[in-house]
Amino acid sequence: MTQDMLTTTSLPTMDQIQAAQELVYGVMQPTPQYAWPLLCERLGTEVWVKHENHTPIGAFKARTAVVYTAELFREAKGPTGLVTATRGNHGQAVALAAKRFRVPAHIVVPRGNSIEKNAAMLAQGGDLLEFGSDFQEAKEHAQELADRHGWHFVPPYHRDIVRGVATYWLEFFSKVADVDVVYVPIGQGSGICSCIAVRNGMNLKTRIVGVVPEGAPAYALSFAAGRAIVAPVTTLLGDGMACRVPDDAALEAVLENVDRVVCVSEEEIRQAMKFYFTDTHNVVEGAGAAGLAAALKEKDALRGKRVGLVVTGGNVDHDVFARVLLD
Numbered sequence: 001m002t003q004d005m006l007t008t009t010s011l012p013t014m015d016q017i018q019a020a021q022e023l024v025y026g027v028m029q030p031t032p033q034y035a036w037p038l039l040c041e042r043l044g045t046e047v048w049v050k051h052e053n054h055t056p057i058g059a060f061k062a063r064t065a066v067v068y069t070a071e072l073f074r075e076a077k078g079p080t081g082l083v084t085a086t087r088g089n090h091g092q093a094v095a096l097a098a099k100r101f102r103v104p105a106h107i108v109v110p111r112g113n114s115i116e117k118n119a120a121m122l123a124q125g126g127d128l129l130e131f132g133s134d135f136q137e138a139k140e141h142a143q144e145l146a147d148r149h150g151w152h153f154v155p156p157y158h159r160d161i162v163r164g165v166a167t168y169w170l171e172f173f174s175k176v177a178d179v180d181v182v183y184v185p186i187g188q189g190s191g192i193c194s195c196i197a198v199r200n201g202m203n204l205k206t207r208i209v210g211v212v213p214e215g216a217p218a219y220a221l222s223f224a225a226g227r228a229i230v231a232p233v234t235t236l237l238g239d240g241m242a243c244r245v246p247d248d249a250a251l252e253a254v255l256e257n258v259d260r261v262v263c264v265s266e267e268e269i270r271q272a273m274k275f276y277f278t279d280t281h282n283v284v285e286g287a288g289a290a291g292l293a294a295a296l297k298e299k300d301a302l303r304g305k306r307v308g309l310v311v312t313g314g315n316v317d318h319d320v321f322a323r324v325l326l327d
Helices: 014-024 037-043 065-072 089-101 115-123 135-149 159-175 190-201 218-225 248-257 266-280 286-297 318-326
Strands: 046-051 082-085 105-109 127-130 181-185 207-213 260-264 306-311
Touching: 014 065, 014 159, 014 190, 037 046, 037 266, 037 286, 046 159, 065 089, 065 159, 082 089, 082 135, 089 105, 089 115, 105 115, 105 135, 115 127, 159 190, 159 306, 181 190, 181 286, 190 207, 190 248, 207 218, 207 286, 218 248, 218 260, 260 266, 260 286, 266 286, 266 318, 286 306
Parallel strands: 046 306, 082 105, 105 127, 181 207, 181 306, 207 260
Antiparallel strands: none
């Protein structure tokens, strides 16, 4: 199956998302959602947290590559190797999926990437390669390696990736009724587009708010302009959202379905990480805390509403997290 045959801009249907559940639940159990009392007090309203930090790789990406590769290897003759680019969680997912099909996973990370995320990818069996100063340069190098060696490039955003991610939104919306608004971090777009797919598929009235760091504003600028805007990346804590170039298909869905996109500062992300620990005793990485940071920023407008947040991951280096708690 070629890369072109796998490419589509449409979002998955509910039937397709439900079919993906069987693949996802072959590697993990559904994750919980809780309304933490202290967090509800802090926001001054009812808030439900979906805990995607409780997966085999500590992030929602555990649901992604297993679905993507199942389609990729549906034919008898699949690729001889996988290659991708990542800041960490996507790479773990690709390595996890590659083991199931007994092919190597070559993972390109930018220089200076998280030491502990790198270690986790190696532990999953990935072949780690450092290239470039940011995710975009690492991604372009991974695509070059795919062309050079005949490996299959696993993209960060794809309809089958969205199918896998959407299983957590199906869990969430099936358990928590009448959610007024959800705050969703945006990296390459699979999280927010999967939310759109399930929200629309279940005919819910929930408003969807995207969240990006001030130091990675590409999706916010693109949303405001109504077209793709490339923007430099400077965020450190929000490395899981370090997008310089928006995905065209994801942006199309965001423009058509998202209420707005909120920018949060490094300090707001830092405080949200700290509050997750003090109020729930969960370790949350910067991208995973971005939704809470945005909700706190808009706290006054949320009173009397039922709010949904997702902890997209908990993979933060211990030195970084120690500084977050001390500051």
